[in-house]
Amino acid sequence: MSNGLLDPDEPAPAVLLNEDGRSPFFLTCDHAGNRIPRRLGTLGLSETDRQRHIAWDIGIAGVGRALSGLLDAALILQTYSRLVIDCNRDPAVASSIPELSEATAIPGNVGLDAAARAARVAAIFRPYHARIAAALDRRMAVGRRTVLIALHSFTPVYKGTARPWQVGVLFNRDARFARPLFALLQAEDGLVVGENEPYRVSDLTDYTVPVHGERRGLLHVEIEIRQDLIADPAGQALWARRLARLLPAADAALRGT
Numbered sequence: 001m002s003n004g005l006l007d008p009d010e011p012a013p014a015v016l017l018n019e020d021g022r023s024p025f026f027l028t029c030d031h032a033g034n035r036i037p038r039r040l041g042t043l044g045l046s047e048t049d050r051q052r053h054i055a056w057d058i059g060i061a062g063v064g065r066a067l068s069g070l071l072d073a074a075l076i077l078q079t080y081s082r083l084v085i086d087c088n089r090d091p092a093v094a095s096s097i098p099e100l101s102e103a104t105a106i107p108g109n110v111g112l113d114a115a116a117r118a119a120r121v122a123a124i125f126r127p128y129h130a131r132i133a134a135a136l137d138r139r140m141a142v143g144r145r146t147v148l149i150a151l152h153s154f155t156p157v158y159k160g161t162a163r164p165w166q167v168g169v170l171f172n173r174d175a176r177f178a179r180p181l182f183a184l185l186q187a188e189d190g191l192v193v194g195e196n197e198p199y200r201v202s203d204l205t206d207y208t209v210p211v212h213g214e215r216r217g218l219l220h221v222e223i224e225i226r227q228d229l230i231a232d233p234a235g236q237a238l239w240a241r242r243l244a245r246l247l248p249a250a251d252a253a254l255r256g257t
Contacts, residue, residue: 005037005123013087013124014131015077017065019138023073024145025247028132028208029064030088031057031152032077037123043083044107054101055081057153059230064151066240071247073149074135078128083109085120087128088150088207096125102159132212140216147177147251148213148220153227154198166229168194170222172201172209177219181250188242199224219254 006013034056036043042050049055061077068075078087083106089096097117099109139146156163167185171178178195185193201209201222213220223243230236 005039005119007038010038011035011079012127013079014128015079016131016135017075017077018068018072019074019135021068021072021074023071024147024251025071025073026136026139026146026148027064027068027073027075028148028150028212029057029060029075029077029152030128030150030208031082031086032061032064033079034081035079036081036084040084040108043081043109045083045104049104050081052104053153053155053227054104055083057151058227059232059236060151060153060225062233062236063153063225063230063239063243066237067151067243070240070244076128076132076135078124080124085125087125088152089205090203090207091117091121091125093204129207129211132208136212136216136218146218147247148209148218149247150208150213150220150222152222152224153230154224156226156228158198163198163226165192165194165197166226167191168197168199168224170196170199170201170209170224171220172203172206173214174220177250177254178221180253181221181223181246184246184250184253188246194224219251 034050064075064077083101086096097109097112097120099106136146169178169182169185182193182195185191203210209220209222225239230239
């Protein structure tokens with residue numbers, strides 16, 4: 001692949017798995033990877049920083065892959081670090097390419113001109129969302145029902161403040177699917193569930209749900225899982241099994257079946 005930023009031997013920004021799966025659920029992982037294009041070096045960051053949550057959603061790719069298998073659902077994974085460009089944020093928002101993430105400076109993002117920003121949009125952001133849009137268009141063309149599930153993870157501590165929630169159910173204008181899922185998660189023994197915690201969806205802070213969910217009128221929800229619970233394969237499998245049980249139950253409750 002060569003598009004001005006990625007070299008021909010570098011991976012594509014989007015990996016679409018199990019597109020023909022029978023499930024109505026369509027899973028996205030906007031921050032699945034922490035790869036940095038070769039031409040950008042390390043963005044001036046240490047290996048430790050490139051492995052931190054500032055660079056990607058730790059554990060969520062493993063949850064997504066396991067959940068895709070359990071549900072027989074389509075899954076799309078984004079390959080590159082959100083520090084290169086955040087694929088869950090409108091590129092018109094300055095923080096889509098952050099100069100500071102939490103308390104960490106990102107030297108390789110400081111002082112970028114319009115051409116440098118546009119190159120990242122063209123190489124990573126636009127192809128990723130075009131792949132989602134094309135897959136959703138194909139489902140619509142053959143009359144396949146779709147429920148969009150945006151998967152993310154969050155840190156147990158943010159700027160020194162502990163977060164009590166194990167999982168968050170996020171939505172913006174449309175809570176149709178979020179409401180029954182929230183109720184089912186709350187009923188799980190020992191879970192602390194956030195409703196629009198630790199984040200909420202908005203047009204300024206999100207892209208996948210507003211564009212691919214709300215604008216299309218699809219049922220949707222954004223799920224945030226605390227990263228310490230899914231940092232290893234056992235935790236990822238546990239949460240995949242839980243969601244494989246609860247997502248269909250929430251769908252059935254919504255449909256009255």
